[in-house]
Amino acid sequence: MASQQDRRALTRQKILNAAGELFLNSGFEKTTIAQIVAHANIVKGTFYQHFQTKMDLLLVLGRQDNAGRVQNLITLVKAGASPLDTLQRYYLVMAQWFETYPNVAEDIMLSVIRMHDPNSDLPEYIAHDFTKLMLKIAQERKEVRADININNMSIAIGGTFISAVIDWCRNPVNGALQESCQTCFQIFLQGVQASGKKVAKAKKHKGVRA
Numbered sequence: 001m002a003s004q005q006d007r008r009a010l011t012r013q014k015i016l017n018a019a020g021e022l023f024l025n026s027g028f029e030k031t032t033i034a035q036i037v038a039h040a041n042i043v044k045g046t047f048y049q050h051f052q053t054k055m056d057l058l059l060v061l062g063r064q065d066n067a068g069r070v071q072n073l074i075t076l077v078k079a080g081a082s083p084l085d086t087l088q089r090y091y092l093v094m095a096q097w098f099e100t101y102p103n104v105a106e107d108i109m110l111s112v113i114r115m116h117d118p119n120s121d122l123p124e125y126i127a128h129d130f131t132k133l134m135l136k137i138a139q140e141r142k143e144v145r146a147d148i149n150i151n152n153m154s155i156a157i158g159g160t161f162i163s164a165v166i167d168w169c170r171n172p173v174n175g176a177l178q179e180s181c182q183t184c185f186q187i188f189l190q191g192v193q194a195s196g197k198k199v200a201k202a203k204k205h206k207g208v209r210a
Helices: 004-026 033-040 044-050 054-078 083-100 102-114 123-140 150-168 176-192
Strands: none
Touching: 004 033, 004 044, 004 054, 033 044, 033 054, 054 083, 054 102, 054 123, 083 102, 083 123, 083 150, 083 176, 102 150, 123 150, 150 176
């Protein structure tokens, strides 16, 4: 027999599944809490026992998606994939996520700046640790210069990404954020790649998937 904690976790995931499906089909802005409640087949009071706002739901969905993506990418790199190519791919997928939810992009980025917490499990902090891991592997494989501190490189990438998102929010054209991230990543690589390594030309990515 399921415990109360198990039932609560199942209900929470039921709400997340319903919200994720509605966000995908109708969009974040057009989806209402009433629709999520109906789709999850729960009462409204139950919803507020787990989440306060739609934004909370979206952040948790993004967190879950990001955690799974990171594990998949780490597996690929350990199997021999390029850590630098994988890192670029990761940030392009993040950019695509923000392009999908342009109305919340700036709020999320500003909250990251205001409430810096290295122990947070938000995607942005997971991104920092993942970036450091990819750069560490790249250094071990002699793809990245050994004379540059990994944490500083990660800060450079993460800070550039946050700036790119905030700048894009002023004119949120679909695809423009991904293009900006590609350009910035190429500039970064020109400065940190080991001698003799060629910088891959940026390619147009459509519908980037992890």
